[in-house]
Amino acid sequence: MAYRYIALLGAACVDDPTRRPLAAAALRDHGLEEHRHGNHFRLFAAENTPLLDTPCGGVLVGCVFHRDGRRIDDSSQLPQEGDPQAFRTALTHRCWGDYVLLQETRGPSPATVVSRDPSCGIACYYATDSERRFITSDVALASHLGLFDRAVDWDTVAQLLVYTFVKSSRTALQGLRELLPGCSLHLGQGDDSLSHTWSPWDFVSPRHHQPGFEEAASNLRGVIDTVVRSWSRVDGSILVELSGGLDSSIIAACLGRTSSHVVCATLVTALPGADERRYAGAIATHAGLPLRSLALTAEHSCVDPAVAPWLVMPRAGPLQQLTDEIVRDTTRREGLRASYSGGGGDTVFSYLTSAAPAADAFIKQGPIAGLKAIRDLSELHHCTLWLAARLTLKKLRTRHPGPAAADWSFLKPATVDPPDAHPWLKGAAEQAPGDRERVTGLIGTQVLRDGLPRSAVSWLRLPLLSQPVMEACLAIPSWMWISGGINRAVARAAFADALPASVAQRRSKGDFLQLCAAIYRHNQARIGELLLCGELAARGLLDVDALRAFLDPSSSARGHAFMRIFDLCSIENWIRHQR
Incomplete structure (x- = not known):
């Protein structure tokens, strides 16, 4: 089971001792026990959900590691700052993991502060009703306690229809919001407020840039290997969703050098375009790992499956539902604890399809670097130097981000406000075009778990979206990722000796478009x-x-x-x- 918790705040049971036994008994039916009773919150968590008391009187829910990959399993290993804000800063700078942090502030206006790590690994939803407040990984727990009545938020639904893949703090349930990664929520007696604990812009600045291509590749290799090894020691037995592409192959290569029990699985369909067994088999053999082929057929698909009660956003399409079910069942059948995916790899490895990297090189490094990036751009896209230069100039002239992409197909004309801006987009207008596109892409990866129902009931790891990997990749300038006219060049160089040449040098990608068409017809x-x-x-x-x-x-x-x-x-x- 994935990490599960609920914290009851204020009048939602903390101040009413008569309801405490009732809440404890009700949550015990769901496998949760009370682990912490503070002045302003009560925390219930499942037995397999790690908890750590913090020096400043708070509690960490989830898994936390030192920067070198050692797991923190004792409070004495945490940063020892006694001030809540200082502790949050130290935790973000010195540690990483999948966690939610609950703290109580002192002073004349006490408050509860909830912080979420930048990786989007552990869910965190909260109620906006001041009389029935809670923080939870699973809204069904709050419903079971009578603290939340499920009702569709039709304003959010209208936004979703037009801006389907735009991430914001709103959910499709009335009165329920998501605390977004890298943010802190301050819940006091007055108005609630949000603040940043982590921002991607801190890492795209020139002071964080890697000094050269080789150094960048070496550092990236070390960071990814550390992250994968750290999680493998936690999970022990793992299913790798292996597509045969670069991203998942890097995960498999790292796992192949661990002591964990690892099984690879690749999805197979009889329709053209999606059979990746040639590449998946090459990487599995190279890493010394067994490979399972999992058949996907349109006949097993469904467009109206049962919806899990913990899903607060409707993002799981029929292909996602089908693959999610097959991977979940395979993980259970093989007796494995977790599944690992290369999801988000294209984004974190700066797989940009525009002229933005060359524009960034001009802005940050000057004409010589800019001209080299234009040459790389023309080789990458097999276009003339003149076209690459013209597109780069256009990017340089467009210094402000455009609005979120809207899709009105099959919809009635209406007035729909765009979603609230993601906190990570604050200050985006002042950033270089490629950096804007990279951060916007990272925000987009936060919808991945919304479309994977199994992530709420089993461990689904996305190592390439961990905090250390995001930071390392953001610190590599966008133009360095297209060096030599090769996409994701730094990642390819970093793992060149760990991957078979057929995978490391692969430029094409398999896709399931033909299967999707068959699902539609069926x-x-x-x-x-x-x-x-x-x-x-x-x-x-x-x-x-x-x-x-x-x-x-x-x-x-x-x-x-x-x-x-x-x-x-x-x-x-x-x-x-x-x-």
Whole structure:
């Protein structure tokens, strides 16, 4: 089981002793025991959820490591700052992991401060109702206690329909928000407030830049290896989701040098484009690890599966649901404790498809570095130097980030406010174009767990999105990642001797587009029932005529529009399960 906890705040049981036994008994039914009773919060956690008391009177929920990878399993190994704010700063700078920190501040206006680590590893939701406050990894626990009544937030749903993959603190449930990674929530007697404990902009500044390509590659290799080794010692037995691409192959290569029991698994479909066994087999053999092939078929797909009660955002499409179930079942069948994925690797390794890296080189290093980056850019995209230069100049002239991408296909025209800006975007307008794109991409990776239901009930590790790896990658200038006209060049160089040449030098990628098309065809009739007679249509949010024309069996689906249909189905299906 994944880490599970709930902290009850203020009137939600702390100040009412008559309700304490009732809450404890109710949560015991869900496998949680009371572990901490402070002046302003009561903390309940599952038996397998690590807890550490802090020197400043708080408690850490989750797993914490020293920078060198040693796990912290005793409070004496934590930073010893007694002031809560000083401790938060020291913890962020000297440690890393998957954790949530709860603290109580002192003084005339006492408050509870909740901080979440930058890696998005352990969920953290909180209620905005001042009378029934809680912090939890699983909102179903609060519902069980009678502290939260599930109701769809239709304003958020309207935003999701238009800005499907934009991450903000809002959830699709009324009165429930998510504490975003690298942020702290201050809950006092007056208004609540948010602050940063970690910002990606601290690491893209020139003072953090790696001095050269070789040094950057060597440092990156060490950081990733440390992170993977650290987690492997915690988990012991691991399933690696191996696609055959660079990112997951790096994870497998690192695990192959550990003492953990590791099994690789690759997804296979009879349709063209997605059979990665050639590359997955090469890396598994190179790392000395067994490989399992997991079959994916459209016939086993579903567009209206059961929705887990802990899902607060409707982001799990039919392909994600199908793969999530297969990987979860394989992990259990093999008797393994955790699954590891290379998710987020493209983003953290600065796989940018624009001219932004060359623009960054001009801004930060001057004309000589800029011209070299233009040459690399032209080789990378197989275009002329003139075109690469023209696109770079255009990037240099566009110094302000544009609005979030909106998608109005199959929707009725309406007035929808864009989502709240992510805290990491504060100050983005003053940053170089490539750095803006990299940080925006990192924010986008925070939706990954929203679409993977198993991450709430089993350990799903995304090592490439850990705090040390993000920091190391951000400190490598964007133009260095395209050196020699090769994408993700630093990561390739870092692990060149640990990967078979066929994987280390691979430029292509497998995809499941053909399988997605087959899933659409297999579920086309049910999709029509779900969307044309559903809640979204009843509320006038969908363009029913456009949908009916697209779904007509006599018309052939053109392009990739069926992927948009999957997004609508995910939202509709989630809404139906909130009744």
